[in-house]
Amino acid sequence: MKTKIEAKNIDVFYGDFQALRNINMQFEENAVTALIGPSGCGKSTYLRLFNRMNDYIDSFNMNGEIVIDGKNIYEKNVLVDELRKGIGMVFQKPNPFPKSIFENVSYGLKIQGIKDKDFLNRRVRKALEQSALWDEVKNDLDKSALALSGGQQQRLCIARTLAVEPKILLMDEPTSALDPIATAKVEELIHQLKEKYTIIIVTHNMQQASRISDFTAFFYMGDLIEYDKTDTIFTKPKNERTQNYITGRFG
Amino acid sequence: MNNLEKEINSLKKELLNMFLLVESQWKKSAIAILEFDQDIAEEISSIENRVNALEITIDKKCENILALLSPVAIDLRFVLSTYKINHELERVADIAESIANYVANNEEAYPKEVLENLQVNDMLNEFNSMIDDIIESFEEEDTKIARKIFKKDKRLNEYNKNAGKSIIKFFDKYNRENLMYLLSSIRKIERAGDSLKNIGEEIIFHLEAKVIKHKEKKT
Numbered sequence: 001m002k003t004k005i006e007a008k009n010i011d012v013f014y015g016d017f018q019a020l021r022n023i024n025m026q027f028e029e030n031a032v033t034a035l036i037g038p039s040g041c042g043k044s045t046y047l048r049l050f051n052r053m054n055d056y057i058d059s060f061n062m063n064g065e066i067v068i069d070g071k072n073i074y075e076k077n078v079l080v081d082e083l084r085k086g087i088g089m090v091f092q093k094p095n096p097f098p099k100s101i102f103e104n105v106s107y108g109l110k111i112q113g114i115k116d117k118d119f120l121n122r123r124v125r126k127a128l129e130q131s132a133l134w135d136e137v138k139n140d141l142d143k144s145a146l147a148l149s150g151g152q153q154q155r156l157c158i159a160r161t162l163a164v165e166p167k168i169l170l171m172d173e174p175t176s177a178l179d180p181i182a183t184a185k186v187e188e189l190i191h192q193l194k195e196k197y198t199i200i201i202v203t204h205n206m207q208q209a210s211r212i213s214d215f216t217a218f219f220y221m222g223d224l225i226e227y228d229k230t231d232t233i234f235t236k237p238k239n240e241r242t243q244n245y246i247t248g249r250f251g
Numbered sequence: 252m253n254n255l256e257k258e259i260n261s262l263k264k265e266l267l268n269m270f271l272l273v274e275s276q277w278k279k280s281a282i283a284i285l286e287f288d289q290d291i292a293e294e295i296s297s298i299e300n301r302v303n304a305l306e307i308t309i310d311k312k313c314e315n316i317l318a319l320l321s322p323v324a325i326d327l328r329f330v331l332s333t334y335k336i337n338h339e340l341e342r343v344a345d346i347a348e349s350i351a352n353y354v355a356n357n358e359e360a361y362p363k364e365v366l367e368n369l370q371v372n373d374m375l376n377e378f379n380s381m382i383d384d385i386i387e388s389f390e391e392e393d394t395k396i397a398r399k400i401f402k403k404d405k406r407l408n409e410y411n412k413n414a415g416k417s418i419i420k421f422f423d424k425y426n427r428e429n430l431m432y433l434l435s436s437i438r439k440i441e442r443a444g445d446s447l448k449n450i451g452e453e454i455i456f457h458l459e460a461k462v463i464k465h466k467e468k469k470t
Contacts, residue, residue, distance in 0.1 A: 207321055234323045236460030243324045248253050 004029035004168065004198040005050065010064035012045055014057065019045045021222045023064070027215075032190060032199040034209035034230065037219035038245070043202050046219070047170050050200065051087040052080050068168070085112070088161030092173040094153035096145035096160075101128075101137050104145045104156055108164040123163050131159035132189050151182020158189065169193065171201040175208065187212050206246055210234045218242045255320045259329060262312045266333050269305050270389060273340045274382045276302070276347040277443075281375040283351050284436060287360030295351035302344040309337045328460060332453040339446040339453075346443040353432040361433045362425050369417055369437065374410040377403055378440055381447045385454070394458050397451040404448045411441035 005027040012020040020042045027033050035043040045054065052073065054060045065072040073083055096104050105124045114120060124141070128134040133155045137148070145156055154174060161169065171190070175183040190199060190212050203209050209216055210230060217227040218241075226233065226242040237243045244250045252260075276295055283292040313334045316322055322330055366372065381400045388396035414437045418430055452464045 206323070210323065235327060237324050246323050247326050248255060 001028040001031065003027065004068065005200075006065075006067040007046075007049070008065040008067065010046075010049065010066070011062060012042070012049070012054070013059075013061040015059040019222055023224050025217060025224065025227055027198060027200065029198050030194055030196070031214040032194050032201060032212055033215040033217065034213035035200065035202045035217050035219060036204075036206065036209050036245075037225075038250075039204075040221075041219040042222045043217075043219045044172055047172055047200060047202050050168065050170055051084050051089055053089070055080070085164055086166050087168045087170060088164070088166040089170045090154070090158055090161055090172070090174045093177045094150060094157050096148070096153050096156050098144065098146055100142050101145050101148070101156060102141040105159050105163050107160060112164070124159075127159040127163040128156075130162050130189075130193065131155045132185060132192075133159055149182070151178050151185060154178060154182065154186060155189065158186070162193075167198060169197045169199045171199065173202055173204060176204065183208075206234075206248075218245060220245070255316070255322060255326060258312070258316050258320060259322070259326055262309070262316065262330070262333055265305065265309050265312060266336065267386075267390065269302070269309060269337060269340050270382075270386045272298070272302055272305065273344045273347070274379075274386060276344050277379055277382060280347040280350050281372075281379060283354045284361065284375070284433075285366060285372055287354060287357075289355050289357075292351040292355040295348055296355065299344065299348045302341060306337055306341040309333065313337070325457070325460075328457045332457040336450050336453050339450050343443045343446045346439045346446075350436045350439055353436055357429065357432060359426065359429060361429065362421070365418065365421050365425065365430065365433065368421075369414045369433070370410055371414075371433070371437065374407060374437065374440055377406055377410070378444055378447075381407075381444060385447055385450055388451070388454055392458055394455045397454045400447055400451045404444045407441050407444035411437055 003026045007023050007025045007027075010020055010023040011018065023046065035047060037043050048054045049062070049066055050068070050073075054062075062074070066074060068083075068086075071078075097107060099107070102124055105127050106120045109120060109123055125134060125138075128137065133152060136152060137143075137156075145153065148156060154177075158169075158174075175186050178186065187208065190201070193199060194214075201209075201213065213230045215227065216230045216233040218225045218233065218237075218239075220241055226237060226239045228238070233242060234246060237246065276298060279291045279295050282288050283295065313330050316330050361371075381403045384396050384399050384403070388394065414434060418434050421430060449464065452462075455461055455463055
């Protein structure tokens with residue numbers, strides 16, 4: 001296995017409040033890493049460091065490095081738009097644009113200036129196939145994305161992310177608004193996608209973390225308490241706080 | 252206390268009941284063999300169905316906890332080890348019954364001279380002290396106590412080995428069929444000791460997350 005992302009000595013502050021303390025982690029390529037912990041533990045803040053989403057928050061301040069493919073993405077000469085082409089993000093609630101299914105998936109490519117229709121058609125189809133949605137929508141590509149069910153909308157958002165062919169997928173509780181059937185489909189999708197992508201997922205659902213991830217990191221009040229293979233975390237965690245959290249004894 | 256903790260505690264109580272029932276069966280079994288007490292031997296057989304019923308109850312509880320409450324970490328290890336301990340205990344109780352059946356169906360007692368020479372009393376005391384250790388280690392969640400039984404199991408193996416050699420010299424003096432029942436009982440005590448050893452390993456797995464079974468064979 002190869003390291004795709006490395007977090008080195010990460011401290012994050014919102015004004016005077018320290019949200020993350022001295023985090024050091026290496027993320028394997030083509031693996032799913034789950035970030036777990038109670039609300040306010042810093043896991044979403046941490047996830048948003050990888051595509052520099054926190055940059056928009058006025059009081060945000062950080063120390064340390066996030067190294068992707070050997071390059072610190074917080075160096076001054078890094079172009080954030082370019083960085084984000086390689087890092088897709090899927091959010092808690094499906095957020096399709098009020099446009100057709102086709103326009104949603106091709107949106108990222110179009111803003112990159114791509115106009116070749118055949119190319120766009122191929123990419124849209126491929127992304128919808130990868131997100132396991134193609135068979136359900138192939139005859140309705142011109143219909144509004146808002147007419148899809150919640151689970152379909154979330155898979156559409158994943159397709160929209162995949163269309164620009166990123167290397168890394170960040171997922172912030174991607175199934176928390178979905179029913180069990182839609183959740184199962186997205187989880188199965190995540191399982192398949194790791195062959196091509198490095199995936200980091202924030203989840204509050206312990207069973208989901210255990211089902212879909214290869215590695216799990218447990219955060220508590222801004223500290224990384226334990227990071228290990230998922231089977232180790234869920235069968236013999238080393239830290240008592242991890243054990244208490246995953247067994248439901250606190251948090 | 253959350254629902255999972257309540258269920259785990261309830262399972263622990265049931266398993267402790269199973270331990271105590273099996274312990275009582277074996278204490279009676281020792282009396283049956285040493286004192287040729289056929290009434291106690293019959294009693295052991297009649298109680299065996301309670302052991303079987305409790306085994307099924309514990310299995311069902313394990314199944315429900317796994318299916319409904321998705322235990323992880325120490326809770327998962329407890330359910331997994333309980334499931335295995337439960338089956339080992341049922342086997343240990345079966346062996347007590349089988350030894351008692353020999354006594355119940357025999358027409359004469361095992362000769363005192365042979366019992367003494369083969370150290371059957373010592374072997375049964377050793378075995379019953381292993382059960383006591385196992386119960387104490389389970390109740391106190393103390394793996395140090397559980398580890399005591401490995402040495403004791405080796406001593407049971409020795410008693411068994413020596414008995415096989417020593418009993419031959421009594422073949423011309425006493426009823427051979429009766430002696431073979433006694434030797435078979437000794438073999439069974441040794442096998443029940445192996446089951447107690449397995450239980451000790453499961454208690455260590457539950458509490459320390461260490462798998463120690465089959466380690467001896469590798470070294």
